[in-house]
Amino acid sequence: MRTKIFFTLIALSPLAACSIIPGQHMNPFSRQSSVEMPVTENNETILKRLNIQTINAQLIVELEQDFNNRSLGPDNVANHYFDYRIGSNTIKGVPDSEPYTQYRVGPRDILNITVWDHPELTIPAGQFRSAEAAGNVVGEDGTFFYPYVGVVHAAGRTVEEIRDELTRRLSKYIEQVQLDVRVAAYRSQRVYVVGEVAQPGIQLVKDIPLTVLEAINNAGGVKPEADQRNITLTRDGRTYSINLLSLYEGGDISQNVLLKHGDVLNVPDSMLNKVFVLGETNHFVAGGAIGRSRSLVMNKARMTLTEALSEAGGFDQETSDPARIFVFRGGLGKSEIFHLDAKSPDALLLADRFPLQPRDVIYVDRAQGIRWNQIIAQIQPTISLLNSFDGSLRIQPFRRLPSVR
Numbered sequence: 427m428r429t430k431i432f433f434t435l436i437a438l439s440p441l442a443a444c445s446i447i448p449g450q451h452m453n454p455f456s457r458q459s460s461v462e463m464p465v466t467e468n469n470e471t472i473l474k475r476l477n478i479q480t481i482n483a484q485l486i487v488e489l490e491q492d493f494n495n496r497s498l499g500p501d502n503v504a505n506h507y508f509d510y511r512i513g514s515n516t517i518k519g520v521p522d523s524e525p526y527t528q529y530r531v532g533p534r535d536i537l538n539i540t541v542w543d544h545p546e547l548t549i550p551a552g553q554f555r556s557a558e559a560a561g562n563v564v565g566e567d568g569t570f571f572y573p574y575v576g577v578v579h580a581a582g583r584t585v586e587e588i589r590d591e592l593t594r595r596l597s598k599y600i601e602q603v604q605l606d607v608r609v610a611a612y613r614s615q616r617v618y619v620v621g622e623v624a625q626p627g628i629q630l631v632k633d634i635p636l637t638v639l640e641a642i643n644n645a646g647g648v649k650p651e652a653d654q655r656n657i658t659l660t661r662d663g664r665t666y667s668i669n670l671l672s673l674y675e676g677g678d679i680s681q682n683v684l685l686k687h688g689d690v691l692n693v694p695d696s697m698l699n700k701v702f703v704l705g706e707t708n709h710f711v712a713g714g715a716i717g718r719s720r721s722l723v724m725n726k727a728r729m730t731l732t733e734a735l736s737e738a739g740g741f742d743q744e745t746s747d748p749a750r751i752f753v754f755r756g757g758l759g760k761s762e763i764f765h766l767d768a769k770s771p772d773a774l775l776l777a778d779r780f781p782l783q784p785r786d787v788i789y790v791d792r793a794q795g796i797r798w799n800q801i802i803a804q805i806q807p808t809i810s811l812l813n814s815f816d817g818s819l820r821i822q823p824f825r826r827l828p829s830v831r
Contacts, residue, residue: 450704450705450789451791451792452750452752452789452791456478457477457478458475458476458477458478459475459476459478459763460475461475462474462475463475463476463756463761464761465760465761466760476761476762476763477763478752478763478764478765479762479763479764479765480764480765480766480767481731481753481764481765481766481776481777481780482776483776485764485780486776486779486780489779489780489781490779495781497671497675497726497727497728498671498672498675498676502655502727503757503758503783503784504655504699504724504727504728504783504784505518505655505656505667505669506518506758507656507698507699507727507757507758507783507784507785508653508655508656508694508698509656509667510757510758511698512698514658514665515665516658516665516666516667517664517665517666517667518667519666519667520659520666520667520668520680520681520683521659521661521664521666521683523680523683523684524684524686526635526684528584528585528586528633529584529585529609529612529631529632529633530581530582530583530584531564531580531581531582531583531584531585531588531609531614532564532568532581532582532614532615532687533564533565533566533567533568533581533614534563534564534566534613534614535563535564535580535609535611535612535613535614536561536562536563536564536609536610536611536613537561537562537563537564537570537580537585537588537607537608537609537610538560538561538562538607538608538609538610539561539562539572539592539605539606539607540605540606541596541600541603541604541605542604542605542606543604544600546573547573547574547596560610561610561611564580564581564614567581568580568581568582569581572592574595574596574598574599575592575595575596576595578591578592581614585607585608585609586607588607589605589606589607592605592607593605609632609633612630612631612632612633613630614687615630615631615686615687616628616629616630616631616687616688617629617630617631617636617641617685617686617687617688617689617690617691618689618690618691619641619642619644619645619691619693620690620691620692620693621652621657621691621692621693621694621695622648622649622651622652622653622693622694622695623642623645623646623647623648623649623652623693624645624646624647624648624649625645625646626645627645629641629644629645631685631686631687635684636684636685637682637683637684637685638657638659638668638670638673638681638682638683638685638691639673639682641685641691642670642691642693648670648693649693651695651696651697651723652693652694652695652696653693653694653695653696653698653699653727654669654670654671654674654693654726655669655670655671655672655726655727656669656694657669657670657691657692657693657694658691658692658694659683659685659689659690659691659692660689660690660692661686661688661689661690662688666683668681668683669681670693671726671727696723696724696727697723698784698785699723699724699727699784700721700722700723700724700784700785701721701722701724701729701734701782701784701785701786701787701788702719702720702721702722702785702786702787702788703719703720703721703722703734703735703737703738703788703790704719704787704788704789704790705719705746705788705789705790705791705792706741706742706745706746706747706790706791706792706793707719707720707735707738707739707740707741707742707746707790708739708740708741708742720737720738720739722734722737722738724782724784727784728781729781729782730777730778730779730780730781730782731751731753731766731777731778731780731782731788732774732777732778732780733778734782734786734788735751735774735777735788735790738788741768741790742790745792745793746790746791746792746793747790747791747792747793747794748767748768748769748790749767749768749769750765750767750790750791751765751766751767751768751777751788751789751790751791752764752765752766752788752789752791753765753766753780753782753786753787753788753789754786754787754788754789755783755785755786755787756785757783757784757785757786764780766780
């Protein structure tokens, strides 16, 4: 009788494993997800269970044939994930390029006008006065006053155009007028650089063209946590997407947009470009303890499966089952599940060519033997409790039974 009870418990234990074993684990015989996911097919969203795809050489070949899976591919998922998560309505691509024109004076600019051989018309800067303090300030109406000439309209004009008008109007009073006009202080046109740069703030547009690259360099460069793929430029009520990484590493000069007055250049952080590693991995946390889960920020939004596993501390050699590594993907409305069998270490060569996407979840399952030990550890207190009662029922499955002759 005792023998039958013992073997009955052994037979029923695997069947109840899903409810007995604490924590998470994948069904070893599953070929599909256990939950339904929204999937878009034929422009219609339906609910279906996802097939589990095996990470093998054929899959790697198929992924590498699609150029957009490469880091600088124009439609790489990382280039679109910012808009998908934030919900912004960014125009993918840069605004139409405009030819560079000379600087045009605006309100609050300060002009320095010099008339040769006529010091009474030139306000001297002197030893204790700067050129800005001694210059002619363009008013909010775009004009300034000059002796003998009167009110001069300056806004929207180049210094050459202002010089020609002053020369023409002064020639009524002075023979062979020789004068020069320059901007002593640029104050009318501003660009705003915000976000993950070393020195965010206002930058003035001057006679030297101000491009995206120069504006970011003037701000001290981007911080390590900046998302260089998804820089936004807001202009005239529209927001454009600029891929600074494509400019730096791919030489795409079309991303180096010429900035103009009122532009807002925002460098977002890369907190959306994370992957999550869960399950039987080891990484040391505060106090020397070993953690089981970790989120990793993808450097420049690129990381392979091998890199993620390595940064998470690698497999726990005592509890993990490297043959059961899963990648769960749900970004941009396209859900997928991948499985890697890394029982043999050379499978990590495949993993190193498997590119991750933002918000991927990597799960390392537990070994079957560890699950069995967890079952035993859970039912042992119940058996001990039953054995403590006097009576006919005495279940002792771990006690050697006397041989029956």
